[in-house]
Amino acid sequence: MDADPDIEGGADTRRPSTFNDWLVPAVIFAVCAAVVYFALQLDTAPAIIIGEAMQPRSFPIFLMVLIGVLNIALIAQLLRGSRMPNPKHAAQTWVTMALMAVFYLLTVYVDLFVGLMVVIFVMALAWGERRYWLAALTAIVTPLSIFLLFDLVLKVRFPRGVLTELYYG
Amino acid sequence: MTEALAAMASVVTDPYLLFLILVTTIVGVVIGALPGLGATTGAALLLPFTLTMDPVHAIAVLSTIYVSATFAGSITAILINTPGTSAAAATCLDGYPMAQRGEAGRALGIAVVSSTIGGIFSVIALCIAAPLLATVAYEFRPPEYFALTLFGLSMLASISAGGAIKNLIGGLFGVWLATIGADKSTSIERFMFGNYDLYEGLHFVPVMIGLFAMSELLVQSTRLNLIVETAVMKAVQLPSMADYRKIWRTILRSCGIGTFIGVLPAEGATVASMIGYSEARRWSKNKEEFGKGSVEGIAGAEAANNAATGGAMVPTMVLGIPGSGTTAVILVGLLVHGLRPGPYLFTEQVDKVYAIFGAMMVANVMFLVLGLYAAKLFARVSLVPTALLWPIVFALSVIGAYALNQSLQDVWIVLIFGIIGYFMRRFGFAVAPVAIGLILGEMVETNLQNSLKIFDGQWWLILTQPLAAFFLVLAVLGLCGPVLFGWLSRRQPKDAAQPET
Numbered sequence: 001m002d003a004d005p006d007i008e009g010g011a012d013t014r015r016p017s018t019f020n021d022w023l024v025p026a027v028i029f030a031v032c033a034a035v036v037y038f039a040l041q042l043d044t045a046p047a048i049i050i051g052e053a054m055q056p057r058s059f060p061i062f063l064m065v066l067i068g069v070l071n072i073a074l075i076a077q078l079l080r081g082s083r084m085p086n087p088k089h090a091a092q093t094w095v096t097m098a099l100m101a102v103f104y105l106l107t108v109y110v111d112l113f114v115g116l117m118v119v120i121f122v123m124a125l126a127w128g129e130r131r132y133w134l135a136a137l138t139a140i141v142t143p144l145s146i147f148l149l150f151d152l153v154l155k156v157r158f159p160r161g162v163l164t165e166l167y168y169g
Numbered sequence: 170m171t172e173a174l175a176a177m178a179s180v181v182t183d184p185y186l187l188f189l190i191l192v193t194t195i196v197g198v199v200i201g202a203l204p205g206l207g208a209t210t211g212a213a214l215l216l217p218f219t220l221t222m223d224p225v226h227a228i229a230v231l232s233t234i235y236v237s238a239t240f241a242g243s244i245t246a247i248l249i250n251t252p253g254t255s256a257a258a259a260t261c262l263d264g265y266p267m268a269q270r271g272e273a274g275r276a277l278g279i280a281v282v283s284s285t286i287g288g289i290f291s292v293i294a295l296c297i298a299a300p301l302l303a304t305v306a307y308e309f310r311p312p313e314y315f316a317l318t319l320f321g322l323s324m325l326a327s328i329s330a331g332g333a334i335k336n337l338i339g340g341l342f343g344v345w346l347a348t349i350g351a352d353k354s355t356s357i358e359r360f361m362f363g364n365y366d367l368y369e370g371l372h373f374v375p376v377m378i379g380l381f382a383m384s385e386l387l388v389q390s391t392r393l394n395l396i397v398e399t400a401v402m403k404a405v406q407l408p409s410m411a412d413y414r415k416i417w418r419t420i421l422r423s424c425g426i427g428t429f430i431g432v433l434p435a436e437g438a439t440v441a442s443m444i445g446y447s448e449a450r451r452w453s454k455n456k457e458e459f460g461k462g463s464v465e466g467i468a469g470a471e472a473a474n475n476a477a478t479g480g481a482m483v484p485t486m487v488l489g490i491p492g493s494g495t496t497a498v499i500l501v502g503l504l505v506h507g508l509r510p511g512p513y514l515f516t517e518q519v520d521k522v523y524a525i526f527g528a529m530m531v532a533n534v535m536f537l538v539l540g541l542y543a544a545k546l547f548a549r550v551s552l553v554p555t556a557l558l559w560p561i562v563f564a565l566s567v568i569g570a571y572a573l574n575q576s577l578q579d580v581w582i583v584l585i586f587g588i589i590g591y592f593m594r595r596f597g598f599a600v601a602p603v604a605i606g607l608i609l610g611e612m613v614e615t616n617l618q619n620s621l622k623i624f625d626g627q628w629w630l631i632l633t634q635p636l637a638a639f640f641l642v643l644a645v646l647g648l649c650g651p652v653l654f655g656w657l658s659r660r661q662p663k664d665a666a667q668p669e670t
Contacts, residue, residue: 052621085597150568154218
């Protein structure tokens with residue numbers, strides 16, 4: 001399995017955190033409850049179609065019950081002293097997530113490639129690149145190369161925006 | 170058989186395919202050498218580039234990325250003590266100490282040769298085992314497939330990353346994701362909330378790119394201050410005769426271990442390399458050298474992790490059950506290109522299947538050559554500034570996801586699953602079980618529904634089918650395995666501490 005053992009459940013030597021310990025099981029229970037609620041709102045299939053098989057709602061509910069049982073086992077582990085990882089989220093992580101939101105807005109209201117250019121430039125600076133010219137060059141060359149490759153070679157049509165409008169005419 | 174051999178040989182006579190394999194091997198080695206960008210992320214990012222390719226070429230590209238990136242993780246493991254992929258984590262233990270004492274070239278030589286032998290061994294095993302398994306799989310009906318997919322999911326309990334419970338929760342979450350969209354038998358909409366782009370369910374590719382590439386990008390943003398020390402290397406050396414005498418048994422053992430572990434659903438190169446390494450240590454006459462720069466340690470880990478690549482392709486192609494995170498992406502590639510994995514692939518598309526196997530064989534030879542002559546160059550790739558590399562990965566991820574269906578919704582799915590994957594990983598959940606659960610989800614539900622129809626709703630009659638019962642017993646063992654092994658390992662030191670009477 002390609003995974004990072006440091007992050008994904010490797011030996012946790014960090015400071016235990018009661019908040020994190022209970023946050024994860026609480027979120028899992030909340031998701032399960034929400035899914036069960038929405039599953040119960042699903043239409044019921046007539047017996048002539050469904051026959052002896054399950055209703056469409058049954059399988060998701062069954063899955064959520066299983067997850068709930070596993071979550072109880074997770075809580076039991078916590079009560080026996082095992083701890084959830086207590087990750088420290090870097091400022092750059094929040095900036096990157098905020099950039100994703102900015103990318104969404106720019107793509108919807110301006111242009112996909114404007115969004116990419118802004119994200120690449122700001123992310124490079126936020127992640128510690130101090131050569132502004134290099135960050136700007138990467139922000140221009142990367143989307144341009146990707147656009148040409150996908151448009152000319154892979155024949156992909158991109159959504160029309162301020163920049164793509166100029167190209168597509 | 171003649172047809173299969175001819176199909177394998179056709180790879181060598183197709184200059185375009187050879188060129189593709191060469192380019193992809195270089196890309197794969199670069200991806201594997203970059204810490205954070207492993208084979209799974211690489212395959213997910215490259216999948217959209219294969220869209221216009223012939224199916225054989227496309228799957229050959231993805232398989233080549235798999236084998237070459239799995240090997241390349243060892244380059245940075247040896248030179249900078251940072252495994253390029255988690256499958257190379259065990260290689261750090263002896264590779265870096267060797268590099269520190271000025272034997273980086275020798276360590277890399279052993280890693281390259283061991284990886285190549287492991288890779289070629291596993292492709293041969295794949296060529297033999299896959300058609301045999303396919304003949305058994307012809308007999309499978311819905312109850313057998315249902316039990317088999319349950320076995321695949323149960324194996325999530327014992328994969329290396331995350332804990333058993335967390336992996337199972339992740340896997341079941343993935344299965345639930347597969348229920349989004351219209352129900353296959355009744356067309357009743359489930360969890361779509363009026364979004365008709367979800368009618369056919371979540372597209373696999375954007376979910377994979379989000380879970381693997383975008384979440385990795387966010388994880389990397391927390392590691393910007395890590396400082397790495399680089400060991401000096403003059404040139405890669407082929408192992409000497411003395412080295413070969415020391416490692417040949419270890420390599421053979423690890424080839425077997427890696428291939429076997431790879432075949433198990435949901436297990437992969439990381440588990441294989443860890444077991445390969447620990448078995449190398451167990452059988453070694455020089456146990457004291459392990460952790461200080463043992464050539465057997467490197468050979469044991471590297472032969473096993475590359476042997477797992479061929480092994481993992483067996484359940485992927487024959488049963489449609491991915492053997493690892495990367496094969497989950499390759500399986501999506503097969504589906505995208507119209508190759509439905511399953512036993513019939515081996516009768517209806519035998520030329521394509523064996524051409525893919527042939528491409529994997531050629532890729533193993535190519536990374537041997539590249540590893541020996543260009544490892545020093547590839548090691549420099551790890552010095553690419555993170556602040557420039559990952560914004561480029563962001564751009565490739567979103568455009569790659571868009572390209573498949575030319576839908577912006579797929580781009581938003583990448584971002585959403587990137588964030589979900591990030592928080593999962595930061596709280597100790599692995600993301601690969603979610604991907605595997607998503608792929609197996611439809612198989613589980615459809616085969617359960619069909620089994621219920623066959624047995625008039627009496628689900629317990631599934632147990633009366635010998636093969637299905639066999640897989641269900643394996644599934645129970647898969648679930649209990651971690652608990653049993655945990656109990657045994659806790660008990661062992663106590664027993665050892667008991668004074669002899």
